[in-house]
Amino acid sequence: MRLKGVAAALLALAICCAGTACASQPPAAPSSIPATPVASLPEEPEPQTEETEKEEEETAMEHLYVADAAQYRGTVTSAKPGGAGEAACCLTAFPGSGFAEELLVVFTPESQASFDLATIQEGDRLEIFYSPAGGEGASQKVIAANKLLPAEGVYYNGILVEKGEREDGSVDLVMVPLDTPSESWGDPMRQFVFHTGESTQFRLAPEALKEGALLNIYHKGIATRSLPPQGVALEVRLLESGA
Numbered sequence: 001m002r003l004k005g006v007a008a009a010l011l012a013l014a015i016c017c018a019g020t021a022c023a024s025q026p027p028a029a030p031s032s033i034p035a036t037p038v039a040s041l042p043e044e045p046e047p048q049t050e051e052t053e054k055e056e057e058e059t060a061m062e063h064l065y066v067a068d069a070a071q072y073r074g075t076v077t078s079a080k081p082g083g084a085g086e087a088a089c090c091l092t093a094f095p096g097s098g099f100a101e102e103l104l105v106v107f108t109p110e111s112q113a114s115f116d117l118a119t120i121q122e123g124d125r126l127e128i129f130y131s132p133a134g135g136e137g138a139s140q141k142v143i144a145a146n147k148l149l150p151a152e153g154v155y156y157n158g159i160l161v162e163k164g165e166r167e168d169g170s171v172d173l174v175m176v177p178l179d180t181p182s183e184s185w186g187d188p189m190r191q192f193v194f195h196t197g198e199s200t201q202f203r204l205a206p207e208a209l210k211e212g213a214l215l216n217i218y219h220k221g222i223a224t225r226s227l228p229p230q231g232v233a234l235e236v237r238l239l240e241s242g243a
Contacts, residue, residue, distance in 0.1 A: 004051065062114060076121065077091065084109070086107060088107075089107070089126075098216065098237050108142070111143065113146075155218055160209065160214075192229055194219060204238045209232070215236060220234060
């Protein structure tokens, strides 16, 4: 009996020690396995507004051209709505561009345009096709119209300082601004190179393209970031004195 009591006491002591050891063990270290990232759902595209659709529609409109019609490019200096769906505008040409200084035009319900005619405002630059009628200063009815880039970005008035000829017969025109002194003509910081090609229209005799000639160049309005910058000439003409 005494042995059984001693055995029971030892068993109880062992159980007590085991419980104390478990309680004193430090907490398990956090797992080093990286958490799996949760993939985010792709954002839904923003719904197109009526204004966005309208802008895309205007951009998609083709550039209009009317054969055998008079052409004029100028900036709107005044725009007045008229009756019966008509609107009158006064356009002013860029100096040296070869167009009359000013042209009065009337848009009628029959006039076509590659843009919304209701958006015409002062400062817009337009290309107009019309059939000349009446005397000088008479308003001309518009057949078709296009909206263009601002004149300052597509016209260049300057001095021809060098003409380079290519194997294909085209020429490169190295230009500087009109106020450039002759000792600075070779400065690439002042120069602008215009490339020509089959699409370039020369409104002057070939022999007129010589050093020192004053030229008006109508170009694409896009230039490289090189030094000097380079662009593509669409029209080349002599610059009239005083322009």
